Amino acid sequence: MILNYAILLEFLNDQNVQGQEVAEWLGTVPETISRIKNNNKNMIKGIAPENFYINVFCKKDSLKDYQGIKCLYSFLESKDCITDYIHNEYLNYEKKYKIDSSSAAKDFLMTILRETSYNKNKDASESKKANQLISAVQESTATSIRFNKFKNPIQNNTFFGRKKMFDDIRRILEEEGTCIVYGIGGLGKSYCSLKYALEYANDYSQIQQVIFSTDIKSTLLKIPFNGLDESHLTEDEILEKRFSILATFSEDTLLIIDNMDIMPADKDNYERLKQLSMHVIFTTRETQIDASKFQLPIEPLSKEEQLELFTHYGQFNITPEDLPAYYNLFEMVQGHTLLLELIAKTMAAETLTPEEMTAILYSPEDDDISKIPIEKDNQYQQEKMNKFVSKLFDTSKLSDPQKEILMKLSLTSISGIRQRLFKQLLSCDNSNINALISQSWIIQNRPGSADSFKIHLHPVIRSAVVNNTEPAIENCHSFTYKIVSLLKEAQNSISICDKTDLCDIIANSSDMFSFGIKDIDLLFDMAQILWGNFFYTYAYKVYLIGISILKEL
Structure with a gap:
């Protein structure tokens, strides 16, 4: 059964919370609540999940205590409303309850409220329009629209071990259709999913990889398709069209969604994606997605x-x-794949012994076992690995130009930027970039000709670079200004991919930099560019930054 407000109101009634009370708390009339209970009306416009939580569930402690949460879960179970996601969140509640009962209750109740669906009561005209769109797509384009040809970025890379991992991925995909590969950053999740795609390439007629972006909707809008015209559609219509196309793909299609390190806000789209016949691999740092x-x-x-x-x-x-000295070093970094690669290249370049490298990486706090019991979602282990990378950054004797390259590259997204375009913006030659690639500080993907080579930083390395170089508007102004000028003056001559990569840099800059009154003109240009390239959320955010600065005058 679909979870909706009618079911929640029925539960509240069982808990002796009458419709008249709910109406009073929500500032409406009892007749409206009655119509919602009878599934003849949607929830009142403007009553978001947060409002319902504050104005209803927070009115009675018995709705938020352990017994109340347990009763709600049992009630929804009796109504067949428990999805895998809700069940998983309930298990999380059980774990968190003894630590912080109030926070645990709020998290679970907000999950229930966000999951509440209005599918049954969708506006008829919208439903008809969506159905017509889906039918048209399925009938006329299902056989012609496919993913763009995928060039696996690790096709020529050396890969070690994990044969059983590929077998396990295959087994889960065949049984469930969706496989979530999880672990701390730098262990090789992305490489493993791409290597699986190589190992089983003959079993798939098409493969595509896309980097997760905020939510499932934004992520699916980034998938490159061949033969797809969406110029006349709204964003929501594009999403529906893409879902209808994806629904025509079978088990011989593989989609890899990389770096989904948060639970997507649009869980309904996540569940919808899981129901499709095609195979989907997610990679994530989260342990309980x-x-x-x-x-x-x-x-x-x-x-x-x-x-x-x-x-x-x-x-x-x-x-x-x-061997004992090397194995001791391996154990110290817990077999972290990215670290082992960086350590090996650093030791070779600096002629260090394993004992010397162990001394460099060692910190007394690493012996404090009291930290281990409070580890949550791999956080302690991830922070420890990040510290090791930072120490390697200091040890590697990088030149100032190389550090500047890394600092500027830390502003890009995980999808990176074309190496030639980056070199042009930074006015540098390839020697330092290539040196950083050879030392594994920079990842280079070679999807085609040299002009298409892209570079980016692994998220773990990016974190270390940001912490050590502290990119800010003061030391990145010229770089940012060049990007803004290029997008303003040569808008029509830049490819869509390059525009997206450059807009990612502007968007990331708006998150990382602190701006002042002297940056108002730059902020205005940034907002206009982001808006013109469909980065609406970031454009709005940059506008607000500018407005807040002006208000302080």
Whole structure:
């Protein structure tokens, strides 16, 4: 059964909360609540989940205590309204209750309220329009519209181990259709999903990868399709059209959604995507995105595989006598794949011994085992790995031009930027960029000709770079101004992909920088550019930043 407000009002009635009370709390008349209970009316316009939580559930403590939450879950279970996601959130509530009962109750109740659906009562004209659109797409374009041809960015890369991981991904996809690969950043989740795509390429007629962006809707709008004309459609119509196209794909289609490190706000679209026949792989740092049957943890490589990876990147000749020192180093970084690669290349470049590298990475607080029991969602382990990367950043003796390159590149999104375009904006030659690529500080993807090579930072490295270089409007003004000028003056000569990558930089800058009155003109230009390239949320945010600065005058 679809969870809606009629069901919630029925539950409240069972808890001796009458419709007249709810009407009073929500500032409406009892007749309106009665019509909602009878499924003859949607919830009152303007009553968002937060309003309902504050004005109804917060009125009686018995609705928020442990017994009240348990009763609600049992009631929804009896109505067959419990999805995998709601069940998972209830398990989270059970874990959090003893630590912070108030916060745990609010999180669970807000989950229920956000999940509440109005599907039964959708406006008839909107429903008819959507159905017509879906039917038209399915009948006329299902056979002609496909993903753009996918060029796997790791096709020529060296990969170590994880054969069983690929088998497990395949098993979960065949059983559930959706596989969620999770673990801390830098263990190889993205590479593993892409390597799976290579290993099973013959089983798929089409494959595509897209980087997660805020929510499922925004992410699906980024998928590159071939032969798809959406110029005449609104954003919501585009989403519906894309869902209808995706619904025609079968198990021989693979979609990889990378770096979904938060639960998407539009959970209905997430559940909708999971119901499709095609195979979908998500990669995430979160440990509780969904039910366990969908989830697959990525584990460190075996000691033998770690040694193979290490000697490959460092070109070391390791004797049996040296092995204990190297294994001690591997254990210290817990087999973290990205760290092992960086350490190997740093040791080779700086001619360091494993004992010297261990001394560089060691911190007394790492011996404090009292931190381990409070680890939550891999947070402690992730922070520890981030500290190691920061220490390597300091140890690597990077030149000032190289640090500047990394700082500017930290403003890009995970999808990166064309290397030639970045070089043009920074007015630098390729030698320093290539040196950083060879040392694994920068990732280079080669989807085609040299002109299309893209570069970006791994999220873990990006975090270390941001912490160590502190990008700000003062040290990135020239770079930001060049991007704004390029988008203003050469708008029609820039490819859509380049525009998107440059707008990502502007959007990220608006998140990271602190602006002042001297930046008002730049902020105005940034907002206009973002709006003109459909980055509406960021455009609005930049406008608000400018307005707040002007109000302080």
